[in-house]
Amino acid sequence: MLMRESGCLGQECWSREVLAGWYVPRTELGYPRCRTSSYTLYLPSSLITICMLFNLVLQSILFLPPQGVSQKAHKKLRFVPGIVYIDEGGAVGQCKEIRQKTTSELCEMFRSTGFPFYILPLEQVLDLPGSVVVAPSSLSDQPTSAYKAAVDLFLQSGGGTDVITQEQEGVSLPDVQDSQTQLLQQLMDSAKTLTAKQDLLSTLRQHLLVHTARTKGYSKLMLGDSCTRLAVKLLTSISLGRGAQLAEDTGFSDCRYGDVVAVRPMREYSAKEIAYYNRMFKVPSVVIPSLDTKTPDKASIQRLTESFVTKLQADFPSTVSTIYRTGEKLQTACRSSSAEDTDRCLLCMCSLDTVVEEASALQATLISEQLSQTKAPLITGQNSVEPEPSAAVGRCCSAEGPCEGTQVAAGCCSSPKEHEAAELRSLLCYSCQRTVRDMVSGRAAAVTRMKLRSQREKIIKNSSTTLISKLGF
């Protein structure tokens, strides 16, 4: 079995071996624009879930086995890929008819692959339990065993399509309530900048993907990022202040979710190579608009970075590979099973990068803000420059957890509202704090309804509120 032989999933060799079966000609042709949305592939032999972004890359992986290669080669891969497609139409303002048309087209497309698939409206993220942000210490056995049973059946049936078809029938086109779509749109609208909107959308998408993988019993997510896309992502991450999370954002394997590991097997291939492949094997495609479709270059940081890299690549053809190699040399900090979830960002789920040295960009920014506001005491004298530890991590009065009501009354935070904003910030990484700052303050700070406890751990573990309510709903 391929998986067992290589025995090191999450390593380069895995990608090499698996992709060896999915030969992609290294030839250059036209330049495509990737589309975003999502998919899942499943590896039954070792219970691996693979999700991917719905772009050209993904289509290659999906459509090669049934179309380009014989059934024998297909079986050699030893996995039944499951597909998750997340319909983001509700977030980008598509009407119901268009969304339905797109999903039914995709439905046809997925059905032809013979793989089980799930088409989920992004609205479902609104119903996720707050616990989605925490890796459950023990996955409930239910879905795992259910999946095992399905796999066993699949293997017994000699890799036939019976099981899959059954699963396919059960999961097409769930109905979306208008009220849910409105809620999603409100949430999107609360982001005042396109940069924050795009960031928020990708967070929501990630959460739903991880949740889906978890509840269906899969432990691996496969993302279809090409090296072109990863180069853009890397530079975007740097620009958004996500230096500490770079390796997770762009590395081969991404362990931020703990029990579900995301992998990026297509990262060695450029967007051009993939486009060429898709053309050669006549991989079908559906055009799906994204948030920044038809926006000017400077509409958002993500958009700017993409056009910057594309233009630079035209002048200096080694641009993408150089940026990509830079990422290769950066550390991947995989979290150990014992790592505390309280040290993870509530939104992106990466390690918090907000405990910094005294001389740092974060401290300098906090000091600038302090000094530009009313009643900011100008600190004089060389010894009195100890920055307030509270400010350092976005907490308010005490270094350990938020202050109690009495302290609020005593004036440690100028208002309960501010106190809650500080509270929320303390749960977020540097970059996600920036995103939240770009959201309508009422929304972002309206964590009143969030039942915060004095311990962050408790907050996450005991909170029955959804993530979205934490953002103001």
Place this chain on the structure above:
Amino acid sequence: MPVLCSSCSEKRAVLKRPKTGHSLCKECFFGAFEEEVHQTIVAAKLFKPGETVGVAASGGKDSTVLAHVMKLLNERHGYGLRLMLISVDEGITGYRDDSLETVKRNQQQYELPLKIVSYEELYGWTMDAIVRQVGLKNNCTFCGVFRRQALDRGAIMLKVDKICTGHNADDVAETVLMNVLRGDIARLRRCTAISTASEGDGVVPRCKPLKYAYEKEIVLYAYFKKLDYFSTECIYSPNAYRGHARTFLKDLESIRPSSIMDVIHSGENLSVREGVKMPVQGTCSRCGYISSQALCKSCVLLEGLNRGLPKLGIGKHHRLHEKILSQQPLTESEQRKLKSVDF
């Protein structure tokens, strides 16, 4: 209704801080700007009392503001530093002549000692002469390499303990981006450091007190303080790649003003994978300056200039270092490769 200063709530605001978006009056802006530099100096423990500190002075806005603020903070907070100005004369007619005049006026305005070290005196070549030989394409390679060493040599002549340079937040962020684009992982790791320890003989520790100051705020500070500075860019334009990084950063800033700090935050939090090869720092066997090769960049460039083979220091010609060291003649094909400079 005039906008009131968001800090003192009394005076009229005269500017909107590019860094935070707050509207401030002149005095509150000066106060905040100076205090921030002070906080940076203290938090990063940049100086010790009694040290002699050389301020790299070019006559431009950054170094003029640096000299002004350093003198002011040294007195205000009793740092106990002996400050002096060090200036490099690259020998660029029409640019350096005028900016050096500015530095000389600064010397009088701030009552600080000044030392000017010239390329001509150190290397026997002015930038003008170098450009005549190598053309405009690669001159910045020369200028950057020579200036770095020239400052060190000037500092050693003056027996200075530390050099502080006028690098601002924009410069640091731009360097982070550029090193990502060039894939230079060693520099990427180093470039956000606010100070460098002495790396060996002939190298004086350096620091950047303006590391977290926005370029736009430095301009505003110089403008409202009516500081005397020289505002023309170097007539020999910077390299193309840095230009791209600069444009990109400006665009980022226009979308989200905090981007400059965000990029620096990214740079400060990058961790390099173990086992990634880093160049080993050694010393130049000719002049003793730090170098990862047998010959330091500046000696190679100089050798190229003196032999009439300007491309020697520009490409990767490490193989030839041994030959140069032992004064062996180069083969004809080697000479041919190094002679032509495409414009």
